[in-house]
Amino acid sequence: MNADVSADVSADVSADVNADVVVLGGGAAGLAGAVALARSLRDVVVVDAGEPRNAPAGHAHNVLGREGTAPLDLLAAGRAEARGYGARFLDDRAVTAHRDGTGFTLGLLSGRVVRARRLLLATGLADELPDVPGLRRFWGGSVLHCPFCHGYEVRGQRIGVLGSRPSALHQALMFRQLSPDVTLFVQDLDVPAETAQQYRALGITVREGTVRRVGGTPGDLVVDLDGEDVGVQALVVTPYYRARADLFRQLGGQLATNPMGEFVPTRPGGATDVPGVWAAGNVADPGAMLAASTGAGVMAGAAINGDLITEDARALVARAAV
Ligand SMILES: Cc1cc2nc3c(=O)[nH]c(=O)nc-3n(C[C@H](O)[C@H](O)[C@H](O)COP(=O)(O)OP(=O)(O)OC[C@H]3O[C@@H](n4cnc5c(N)ncnc54)[C@H](O)[C@@H]3O)c2cc1C
Incomplete structure (x- = not known):
């Protein structure tokens, strides 16, 4: 895990965390989603195990405006931007996920429990060489x-x-x-x-x-x-692209495959077949480079915000009608 980007949620692992949205994965897709959500005044928590796929590379290219930046520097800048809008971070790994009423409960490696109304899966993929x-x-x-x-x-x-x-x-x-x-x-x-x-x-x-x-x-x-x-x-080399999607499977999701690898199937905007779960970046699109992953993260964040707006408005109307 990255030591330079410390968690700003309490270090007390016994304390549970609640949020509107939990973003799983703090790579390009997850951070972009977190920025979009936090800028919409959503309470967003990013859980990140700190192993972005391109970490072994010295520099990232085809990143407009940040050409040649070291991958971890790019993510540190993204984290700072997300944090500036109020996103919270947990340097941890989510290991269990289950539906909890209309939301989700996630168990983290540290023992901490995180609850959220929506999930953005941005856990990337593993390159099998x-x-x-x-x-x-x-x-x-x-x-x-x-x-x-x-x-x-x-x-x-x-x-x-x-x-x-x-x-x-x-x-x-x-x-x-x-x-x-x-x-x-x-x-x-x-x-x-x-x-x-x-x-x-x-x-x-x-x-x-x-x-x-x-x-x-x-x-x-x-x-x-x-x-x-x-x-x-x-x-x-041509790796096999293995989606980091155990949590998606735990929630009943099914992966799709093509000759290059496996991925979480999504609709435009990143919605998956599991209600309340969106996916963006390499977990959903193995061919997505950084710019495409960032774009997918923004779109998924926007779609989740829209979904929550609709749910809240409907709930208000229903309450007023009682
Ligand atoms: C060697 C290499 C070099 C590359 N160079 C470039 C380049 O120069 N330009 C370019 O555009 N693209 C490049 N890419 C592609 C780039 O890496 C991807 O586009 C990008 O990483 C996808 O972002 P992502 O957010 O989907 O996933 P990732 O960046 O892989 O981030 C996923 C994050 O989720 C975390 N995570 C996974 N599971 C969990 C869990 N259960 N709980 C919590 N966190 C979890 C991971 O630890 C990781 O931090 C390169 C890829 C490789 C392999």
């Missing part, structure tokens, strides 16, 4: 997945693409836009004839075999291809 020894050591640096996040930083370099999933076939083309020196390591994957033709035209090298290990040093990797050492400066 191909099972190749040595790979994780370089993840977020010389081992990368996203041409828009860090492709520019490896432009012109000797780039390998680990072809363990069908989407790697397209990754090879994406990175060829950034470098003339791209090698696709194909493992249990057929290269369709048309794609092979494109590779030949573009000068993409295809090597067949099993990548047994990745070693070397950052920027100077050694790929062990069936015992042969192949040197690359960067290695592209």
